[in-house]
Amino acid sequence: MTDLDAATSERATLETAPTRYIEGDGIRFAYRQLGPSTGTPLVLLQHFSGNIDAWDPAVVNALASDRSVIAFDNAGVGRSTGKTPDNVVAMARDAVTFLDLLGFSKVDLLGYSLGGCVAQQIAPEHSSLVRKLILVGTAPQGGEEHLLAVLEEAFSHTEAPDPRLPLFFTQSAASQAAGKAFLDRVYTRKEDRDIDNGSAVTDPQAKALITWCATPDPEHALLRAIEQPSLVVSGSHDTMLPAGNAYAMFKAMSNAQLILYPDSGHGALFQHHSLFVSQARAFLDA
Amino acid sequence: MTDLDAATSERATLETAPTRYIEGDGIRFAYRQLGPSTGTPLVLLQHFSGNIDAWDPAVVNALASDRSVIAFDNAGVGRSTGKTPDNVVAMARDAVTFLDLLGFSKVDLLGYSLGGCVAQQIAPEHSSLVRKLILVGTAPQGGEEHLLAVLEEAFSHTEAPDPRLPLFFTQSAASQAAGKAFLDRVYTRKEDRDIDNGSAVTDPQAKALITWCATPDPEHALLRAIEQPSLVVSGSHDTMLPAGNAYAMFKAMSNAQLILYPDSGHGALFQHHSLFVSQARAFLDA
Numbered sequence: 001m002t003d004l005d006a007a008t009s010e011r012a013t014l015e016t017a018p019t020r021y022i023e024g025d026g027i028r029f030a031y032r033q034l035g036p037s038t039g040t041p042l043v044l045l046q047h048f049s050g051n052i053d054a055w056d057p058a059v060v061n062a063l064a065s066d067r068s069v070i071a072f073d074n075a076g077v078g079r080s081t082g083k084t085p086d087n088v089v090a091m092a093r094d095a096v097t098f099l100d101l102l103g104f105s106k107v108d109l110l111g112y113s114l115g116g117c118v119a120q121q122i123a124p125e126h127s128s129l130v131r132k133l134i135l136v137g138t139a140p141q142g143g144e145e146h147l148l149a150v151l152e153e154a155f156s157h158t159e160a161p162d163p164r165l166p167l168f169f170t171q172s173a174a175s176q177a178a179g180k181a182f183l184d185r186v187y188t189r190k191e192d193r194d195i196d197n198g199s200a201v202t203d204p205q206a207k208a209l210i211t212w213c214a215t216p217d218p219e220h221a222l223l224r225a226i227e228q229p230s231l232v233v234s235g236s237h238d239t240m241l242p243a244g245n246a247y248a249m250f251k252a253m254s255n256a257q258l259i260l261y262p263d264s265g266h267g268a269l270f271q272h273h274s275l276f277v278s279q280a281r282a283f284l285d286a
Numbered sequence: 287m288t289d290l291d292a293a294t295s296e297r298a299t300l301e302t303a304p305t306r307y308i309e310g311d312g313i314r315f316a317y318r319q320l321g322p323s324t325g326t327p328l329v330l331l332q333h334f335s336g337n338i339d340a341w342d343p344a345v346v347n348a349l350a351s352d353r354s355v356i357a358f359d360n361a362g363v364g365r366s367t368g369k370t371p372d373n374v375v376a377m378a379r380d381a382v383t384f385l386d387l388l389g390f391s392k393v394d395l396l397g398y399s400l401g402g403c404v405a406q407q408i409a410p411e412h413s414s415l416v417r418k419l420i421l422v423g424t425a426p427q428g429g430e431e432h433l434l435a436v437l438e439e440a441f442s443h444t445e446a447p448d449p450r451l452p453l454f455f456t457q458s459a460a461s462q463a464a465g466k467a468f469l470d471r472v473y474t475r476k477e478d479r480d481i482d483n484g485s486a487v488t489d490p491q492a493k494a495l496i497t498w499c500a501t502p503d504p505e506h507a508l509l510r511a512i513e514q515p516s517l518v519v520s521g522s523h524d525t526m527l528p529a530g531n532a533y534a535m536f537k538a539m540s541n542a543q544l545i546l547y548p549d550s551g552h553g554a555l556f557q558h559h560s561l562f563v564s565q566a567r568a569f570l571d572a
Contacts, residue, residue: 229548236536247533250522250546257561258546260536262515275543278568282561 013064014057014071015189019079024101027094030079030194031072031102035064040131042108042284044071045095045115047137047266048147048209049202051078051194056270057185062277063110067284072098074118077201078194086204088114088212092121099129108284110134113241113266114205117141117212124225133230134280137238137266139245140252141217147209150240168267170237175263178271220252230256231283233276235268257283299350300343300357301475305365310387313380316365316480317358317388321350326417328394328570330357331381331401333423333552334433334495335488337364337480342556343471348563349396353570358384360404363487364480372490374400374498378407385415394570396420399527399552400491403427403498410511419516420566423524423552425531426538427503433495436526454553456523461549464557506538516542517569519562521554543569 012018017032032052042063044055052071063069075094076084085091095118099107108131111119116138123130139145154160154167162183169179217223230253234246243260250258259279261268269276298304303318318338328349330341338357349355361380362370371377381404385393394417397405402424409416425431440446440453448469455465503509516539520532529546536544545565547554555562 243537251529253548255548257548258544260544262539262541262543275568275572279565282564286561 014052014055014060019052019192019194021079022098022101025094025097027075027080027082027097029072029075029098029101031070031098033068033070034060035068036066037068039067040106040108040284041068041070041104042110043095043099043104044069045109045111045118046071046074046077047113047115048205049197051197053186053189053194055186056182056273057188058182058273059269059277062273063280066281070102073194074098076204077197084201084204086207086211088117088121088208091118091208092125096122096126096129105129106131108132108134110136110280111138112136112269113138114209117209120222120226123228123230124222127227130228132284133226133228134233134283135230135246135249136233136269136276137235137241138249139213139241140220140249141212141215141222142220143213143245143248144242145209145213146240146242147206153239164267167240168265169271170235170263170265172263175265175271179267182267182270182273220248223249223252224254226253227255229283229286231280232256232258233269233279234260235264235266235271236260236262237264238266238268240266300338300341300346305338305478305480307365308384308387311383313361313366313368313383315358315361315384315387317356317384319354319356320346321354322352323354325353326392326394326570327354327356327388327390328396329381329385329390330355331395331397331404332357332360332363333399333401334491335483337483339472339475339480341472342468342559343474344468344559345555345563348559349566352567356388359480360384362490363483370487370490372493372497374403374407374494377404377494378411382408382412382415391415392417394418394420396422396566397424398422398555399424400495403495406508406512409514409516410508413513416514418570419512419514420519420569421516421532421535422519422555422562423521423527424535425499425527426506426535427498427501427508428506429499429531429534430528431495431499432526432528433492439525450553453526454551455557456521456549456551458549461551461557465553468553468556468559506534509535509538510540512539513541515569515572517566518542518544519555519565520546521550521552521557522546522548523550524552524554526552 073080075082109119116135154163169175234243359366361368395405402421440449443452455461520529
């Protein structure tokens with residue numbers, strides 16, 4: 001970035017930042033960079049089917065108040081070119097390509113759902129690149145997932161204005177209200193929104209997530225190879241990737257803190273956004 | 287308290303505060319009160335065998351920076367008179383007597399280990415008295431405990447300067463160093479220290495804790511009756527009351543947040559004292 005670009009990033013929010021592009025290895029990656037360019041950048045790895053505008057501005061902007069935060073579309077997703085792979089290993093390879101293109105030699109990763117699987121894949125292989133890990137609403141290799149059943153159920157709620165209301169939030173009044181507030185925040189940006197993903201993205205992503213969970217790793221070899229300080233977060237009633245995954249990950253990892261939130265689903269970090277941001281910042285700054 | 291007493295409490299620390307006494311129902315309770323008398327007082331319920339000076343000044347003083355914090359000896363313990371009961375129900379009754387004597391109509395409770403059992407007993411029966419609960423290193427009724435085995439093991443470490451080093455901390459260098467720092471803090475106070483407990487306290491307390499865990503509550507009826515917002519905290523490698531208790535409690539409770547710390551034992555809140563205090567304050571202030 002130029003100095004002018006840097007100054008623009010520092011003032012920008014997820015809703016106002018321009019989408020930038022960087023190209024390499026045949027992929028043009030779309031991304032937005034927010035916050036001051038001090039300290040270790042925090043790179044966000046997005047969930048199944050999500051694009052840059054599926055992140056919660058309340059989470060991203062607050063995290064970017066005192067660090068550089070980068071949201072991006074991995075290969076094939078949203079406005080990035082290339083083909084969406086059908087496996088986590090290739091997604092991790094593409095994400096590392098993106099980090100290399102931005103010239104980062106040290107990053108923190110926040111991996112959410114499928115992005116959390118990608119983060120688990122990157123961390124042990126790139127131990128000098130990754131400083132700390134935040135793993136939210138995700139599963140270990142060989143973990144428990146109910147993706148297809150939950151998607152089917154969510155899309156049967158034809159009265160819901162957005163499948164994320166039944167998918168990411170519990171049925172309690174408090175959680176549904178938090179879900180509606182989340183959607184309001186997500187749709188604040190009107191101009192230059194990211195492109196919604198179709199089946200060319202979601203089909204291989206679903207295969208990648210299902211295969212990840214169907215691949216046995218009874219000794220949690222991958223998790224045990226993660227030496228970076230990690231924060232594992234889940235909602236109490238995540239129907240897609242149940243909280244038992246987070247507890248199993250915590251037990252297998254050598255340096256993890258576990259935080260589980262009450263009355264919350266897959267979108268626990270958006271429902272409890274203030275609490276999550278304060279805990280994530282404390283973890284990253286420790 | 288008089289105004290002068292209140293001003294003294296506000297400036298005092300656990301190491302410097304005078305021990306005060308209040309009497310009722312035939313028991314003279316010893317206690318120390320710290321911090322400004324604003325907001326909801328936080329009352330600490332101590333672990334098996336512990337007295338007022340077994341609390342970590344780093345935890346208590348930091349919590350008392352912006353609220354009233356009360357450490358006390360329940361009936362029979364330390365400098366309090368009366369008989370130590372051999373069951374949690376009677377301990378809860380005595381603790382409520384103490385709260386009534388201080389004239390509190392609303393409190394937050396931090397129950398640690400056996401004190402966490404007492405807090406679980408008090409909360410549902412006194413729903414208007416208790417605002418929020420912090421349950422650390424504890425077990426649900428019917429939970430898993432290894433008290434006697436762990437005590438035997440700890441006291442076999444004749445080279446350890448204090449049984450709390452093997453009991454409360456893991457064998458890692460980092461945890462043992464945190465344990466030594468904890469003991470240094472605990473022994474800072476030289477004058478007017480609380481009285482160490484003998485078997486007249488520890489025998490009935492051990493019976494109470496073992497009975498609590500041996501009493502089946504497969505449906506977690508007691509936990510399900512707790513409606514107060516709760517924060518459940520445990521160390522990853524608590525050998526006395528394993529972290530699985532905390533996870534089971536979180537799952538059974540309707541409004542609990544769970545936080546588990548890495549590489550830590552029964553004394554996780556003392557090892558990770560800065561993190562614990564910041565998270566406890568955020569929980570109490572939310």
